[in-house]
Amino acid sequence: MRSAGYKHAVFEVVPPSRPSRSRGVSMAGFHDHGPVPKAMRAIPHPAVTLALDFGPGRIVADDATGRRRGSLVAGLAFEDLRVSGRDVEVVQVRLSPVVAYSVLGASPADLQGAVVALDDLWGRDAERILERLSEARSWQDRFALTDDVLARRREAERPGRSVPPEVARAWDRIMRSCGRIQVETLAAEVGWSRKRLWSRFRSHIGLTPHRAAKLVRFHHAAHRLAAGHSPALAAAESGYYDQSHLHRNVQAFTGVTPVTLADEPFLAVDDIAWPGHAPPVTRTDRQ
Template identity: 70%
Template sequence: MRPVGYDRAVFDVVPPPRRSRLPGVSMAGFRHRGPEPIRMRAVPHPAVTLSLDFSPGLLVVDDAAGRRPGSLVAGLAFRDLRVHGHGTEAVQVRLSPLVAATVLGVSPADLEGTVVGLDELWGREAARVREQLSHAPSWRDRFALTEELLARRHAAARPERGPRPEVVRAWQRIARSRGGVRVEALAAEAGWSRQRLWARFRSDIGLTPRRAAQLVRFHHAAHLLAGGRSPALTAADCGYTDQSHLHRHVRAFTGTTPATLAGEPFLAVDDLAWPGEAPPVTRPDTR
């Protein structure tokens, strides 16, 4: 358990004792313990987010569509998402778009850029999950409950819910290259035309291959900026044409500038909860 503080808001970040047995699934626990409420901007990352809230307090997310309390699902490439809460506890799960459909029961394409209350997707099961997590005696038990739930849903899903093998390989290539692979190369490897890859990828993942590559590249760049790398060096290291190219992508994904993004507390928390998924962020505790 690692305490993190900023602006007098303090919360614990709890990594699980081991990696998930389900490929494409990672999770972490969060517990707010005041005195000030949590207020932070969520930064997009290349995963679908499942937040399982079981707290006596209230976790609230604001986006362009309004305010949503409690457990929720955030799709790929969300924008201008603000998180608020006081006395909150939650297990947050990151789902690769390759596994999100089988776990959630809805395609990532139906979630692109949106935030949906979990009860809208799972009905009464969402309330049952909340109750089970709230009565679990430890974080280890909560992680075990969450993994069992996700594994059960994944095993029960129809095979056709998952993405096509060609799309799986294309996404994996984008992730390995940190967004540096060209769409033409992905299409050639799949044996498809560019148009067919574009359509199938969008149908299965919820983004076009180009947009997916931009998201993966942005995720890497955001952590370099938060770790103290200058915008100019970040642009060069991440394959942007120049600093203004980086600025445009940061603006497109967050509505802010690289300088502002570098100071977002979400990125430091992200680094503690999911170490190794992006360049490490080293930032002093501001408590």
């Protein structure tokens, strides 16, 4: 368990003691110990986000479509999402889009980057799970409970919810290459035409292969910026043509400049919450 401060807010960040038994699933616990001075910008990342909000407070999530309180699901490449709250306790789960449909009951393509209430997807099951989380005695117990629930949902997967192996392989290659792979190369590797890969990938993942690669590359660059690297260096490390190319991509995903992005609190705790999932970002001036 570690704490990370941002202005007047202090977050308790807890990673699980062991990885999930389900491939493509990672989780972390968050508990704020002070009011967030203003809504924080959520930074897009290459995963579908499930937030299980079981504490006395409630998450407040605002985007272009309105405001939601409590447990939620955010699709890939969400836009202008702001999060606030007080005395909030959350188990946050990041789901690879390859497994998201079998776990959530809604595919990344159905979500289309939107933020939806968990009740809308799971109905009364959501209430029962949150009640059990609130009764658990420790964070590790909550992680074990969450992992069990997600595994059982995957085991009960119905026909039509699985991602074709070619699409799963293409997503894995995009992730392993940090977004530096051409669509033509992906199509050749999975044995499909470029047109077929484009169509099937989008129908299952919710993004085209090209936009998925841009999202993964942005994710890598954002962590380089948060680690204190200059925009020019972060651009070179992340495979951009130049600093201007990075600037355009950052603005497209967040609406802010690379310099502003570097100080976003959501990035400041990523290497504590998700060790090994992205380049380290923790800096001594944020402790």
